[in-house]
Amino acid sequence: GAVVSQHPSRVICKSGTSVKIECRSLDFQATTMFWYRQFPKQSLMLMATSNEGSKATYEQGVEKDKFLINHASLTLSTLTVTSAHPEDSSFYICSGMANTGAPTDTQYFGPGTRLTVL
Amino acid sequence: AQSVTQPDIHITVSEGASLELRCNYSYGATPYLFWYVQSPGQGLQLLLKYFSGDTLVQGIKGFEAEFKRSQSSFNLRKPSVHWSDAAEYFCAVGPASNTGKLIFGQGTTLQVKP
Numbered sequence: 001g002a003v004v005s006q007h008p009s010r011v012i013c014k015s016g017t018s019v020k021i022e023c024r025s026l027d028f029q030a031t032t033m034f035w036y037r038q039f040p041k042q043s044l045m046l047m048a049t050s051n052e053g054s055k056a057t058y059e060q061g062v063e064k065d066k067f068l069i070n071h072a073s074l075t076l077s078t079l080t081v082t083s084a085h086p087e088d089s090s091f092y093i094c095s096g097m098a099n100t101g102a103p104t105d106t107q108y109f110g111p112g113t114r115l116t117v118l
Numbered sequence: 119a120q121s122v123t124q125p126d127i128h129i130t131v132s133e134g135a136s137l138e139l140r141c142n143y144s145y146g147a148t149p150y151l152f153w154y155v156q157s158p159g160q161g162l163q164l165l166l167k168y169f170s171g172d173t174l175v176q177g178i179k180g181f182e183a184e185f186k187r188s189q190s191s192f193n194l195r196k197p198s199v200h201w202s203d204a205a206e207y208f209c210a211v212g213p214a215s216n217t218g219k220l221i222f223g224q225g226t227t228l229q230v231k232p
Contacts, residue, residue: 004161032218041127043222044162044208093161097218103150103169107218109161 002028004096006110013084014118021079021113023094029074030096034107035067038091050077051099084117091115120145122211124223131199132231139194139226141209148214151192153183156206156225165207168192169214179203204230 003026013019023033032051036044048064050056050071058064066088068080077096081088091114095107123142131137143149150169154162166177173185183194192209209223 009159034218034220041225043122043224044220046219046221049217049219095162095218099218101215105218106164106167107220109154109163111159111161 002026002096002106002108004030004094004108004110006092006094006113008113009111010114010116012116012118015085016083018080018082019084019115021081021092021094021115023077023079023096023110025075025096025108028096028098028108030077030098030108031074032097032099033071033077034095034097035069035077035079036093036095038093038112040091044093047079081115084115086117089115089117120211120221122209122221122223124207124209124226126226127224128227128229130229130231133201134198137194137196137199137203137228139207139209139228141192141194141223143190143192143209143211145190145211145221149211150214151183151185152210152212152220153177153181153192153194154208154210154222155179156208162208165194199228199230201230201232204228 007022035047038044047062048056048058056069071077093112095109097107121144152167153165168175168185210220212220
């Protein structure tokens with residue numbers, strides 16, 4: 001199956017700093033990428049959807065100025081957590097999909113990035 | 119409200135035993151239904167999905183799931199569990215338009231006893 005990578009896998013930062021997480025589709029063109037957040041022992045919550053070359057669409061309750069998403073190419077999307085605080089500590093997961101609108105379109109998930117804000 | 123419920127947070131089965139993981143959903147429109155597996159250090163892997171047709175869906179690794187519209191359920195089954203099946207399992211629902219916007223259940227952790 002298609003592969004999505006994330007970098008870094010783990011990051012620890014100080015409160016008030018910004019952190020950038022990269023999501024790459026390695027062997028397919030991801031016209032749409034998704035960013036999720038997963039709290040311990042809880043479900044994945046969709047944060048935002050981004051289409052290549054367009055502004056991201058954020059889910060209700062997600063601060064777009066806090067979580068900056070860029071999807072500048074068909075293989076790369078980045079999530080920047082700005083002015084991070086301890087409550088932003090979480091597991092962030094991205095996924096990519098070659099969105100043709102067909103039922104067979106499948107999301108491929110990255111391995112996730114563990115963010116710890118001290 | 120749209121939601122997915124996985125009633126069992128944690129399940130332990132013996133290797134070789136059968137497995138059923140439950141999933142119930144609440145969705146206003148015709149849904150697409152998915153089961154994913156998450157292993158430590160790896161991304162979620164799609165086991166199977168249902169969007170139309172035969173309500174019994176076959177997936178990878180010997181898994182299958184049955185869509186029961188009347189019960190709003192999409193339970194995952196495997197006749198004989200292997201130790202390598204130990205992982206976190208997520209049920210998810212998405213719109214029939216397949217925009218990719220998925221709603222996930224809380225997950226079920228499967229432990230396999232030797």
